[in-house]
Amino acid sequence: MSTVDPQRRVLSGMRPSGRLHLGHYHGVLKNWVKLQHEYECFFCIVDWHALTTDYDDVGNIAQHVSDMAVDWLAAGVSPSSANMFIQSQVPEHAELHLLLSMICPLSWLERVPSYKEQQDQLHHKDLGTYGFLGYPLLQAADILLYRAGLVPVGSDQLPHIEFAREVARRFNHLYGREPGFEAKAEAAILRLGKKTAKLYNSLRKAFQEQGDTEALDTARALLKEVQSITLGDKERLFGYLEGGGKVLLPEPHALLSEAPKMAGLDGGKMATSHFKGGNSNAIFLRDTxxxxxxxxxxxxxxxxxxxxxxxxxxxxxxxxxxxxxxxxxxxxxxxxxxxxxxxxxxxxxxxxxxxxxxxxxxxxxxxxxxxQDSPEVVRNILAEGAERARDEARETLIDVRAALGLNYR
Known part of the structure; x- marks a missing residue:
């Protein structure tokens, strides 16, 4: 069973689509540098996501990945404080994406706001592919794979976090209801001790009968401090609070960042793209x-x-x-x-x-x-980050495979 505290773990990623600019720095990287000292952070260069829109132009992906890693490090992201890695070097992302695709309704993907928006914005590209339709699910898998409870995003990304929550909720509903769940949960309550059990039951009742979300938060905090029960019982009691089953994949929450709006050189939003005349719209971090x-x-x-x-x-x-x-x-x-x-x-x-x-x-x-002068150092940082990420990802997939009946040992 997982010992991860989701509310202490952060997952965030960035597509390698070109050099990073001041918008990335003020909108994302400065926040990451702060978060890495407050949470257990996983920062992922999501190269598979780049393929969802640029599958026909892959010649620069490797260079974009390298440039992005250098820019992250230069901005202050520290490999001793955070896990930096490349998505495709952790194949467990693909496996969880595949397994979650079995339970994800097609209509959920079609209603994600960015699906139609990006098709309109990138009308010159053929985006009628499964990869583009399914990228919100891949993004959900990126988050859920690490049982990350917090995802730093801007307000425009909130629908993606809610989508990941819905996927986690559906997975837990389908596979967290182990045989005899209620009986096992009631037995686990008794093992809390008389005083703690009474408090747990009153908080659970306040949430389920009155919708008291403060009671839910208090009960969750109470369970985190309990040392007298097994991890399996603790997961049952987390799920029992909300009337569900075991929490196999914790639902993530948005960590809204209050980043300043960074105007581009044409007055619009700063971006890697170009405006009229072929000039760049951005000031890049390594501009002279x-x-x-x-x-x-x-x-x-x-x-x-x-x-x-x-x-x-x-x-x-x-x-x-x-x-x-x-x-x-x-x-x-x-x-x-x-x-x-x-x-x-x-x-x-x-x-x-x-x-x-x-x-x-x-x-x-x-x-x-x-x-830039030590590319081998950068490669080693990313490789070590991928190994640490794989260790965590494997633990999640052990539980996911078992829940799906794919445990053949």
Missing amino acids: PAEVEDKLRRMPTDPARVHRDDPGEPSRCPVWQLHEVYSDEPTLHWVQQGCRSAGIGCIDCKGPLIEAVQAELKPLQLRALDY
Whole structure:
């Protein structure tokens, strides 16, 4: 039986689709660096997910994976504090995906919002494939394989977490109802001791009869502290709280991140893609100081400021969005006042921003150089991370196979 505490374990991943930029850094990586010191973290380069949309252009995947690993390390993700690995080096992801596909209704996949959205956005690609339709289930398998209770996401990813919860709930409902489950659960309650058993029963009743979610959380915390029962009995009692069976695959919860919006160089969302003219929409983490300066100087500003002495409005200017991330209060005040009064020009406005971005990227780029010059070190980090990940994944699949009757020993 698993000894994992799902609420102490985090799983997150990223598609290797190109070099990482400031949007990745502020939206994901800075949060990961913090989480790795607070939770047991598994950070996965999901190369199979890249194939769901780019199956016809695989020539750069290996380089993208290598670049991503270097960028993660340079940003401060530490192999001594977190498990970094490549999805395809842990084949258990594919096995759990296959097994879960047997119980996942087709309609669940078709109703995931991103299914239609991405088909519309990527209309030039043929996405009428099983792999693309099934990628939310692969994502669910990525999470459930490690019994991760927490998944750091933005609000746009909440439907995917809810989908993973539904899959886990269905699996537990189908296979957690072992013969004589209720009798075994009631016997386990007696082994809690008189005082703890009474408290457990009252909390269970409060949740099941009144929907008291605080009582459910209290009961779960109570069970985590109990040392007098076996792990098997503990899993039964976790499931019995909600009226179900044994919790074989814990339901994950979203860990919402409050990342700042990172404007792209065209005023839209910063992305790896390109905008009109073939220029990049992003400032990449390993752009040189000269490249950073050139990109920001060419960045469009408030369209109302046609001439130097035209007053502007910062809220209409994409450069202002970057100032909100990088600038201190005095600088923000200077920008607002100077822009609205036409006291400063757009080139003046961009000066302190250029310096701030260059200063933030400098230490990261120095660390990146060390890893770029030592590719074997990066490969070893990923290989060791994959071995640790496989150890955890194998434990989950032992229970999953047994639940499905695939235990032939």
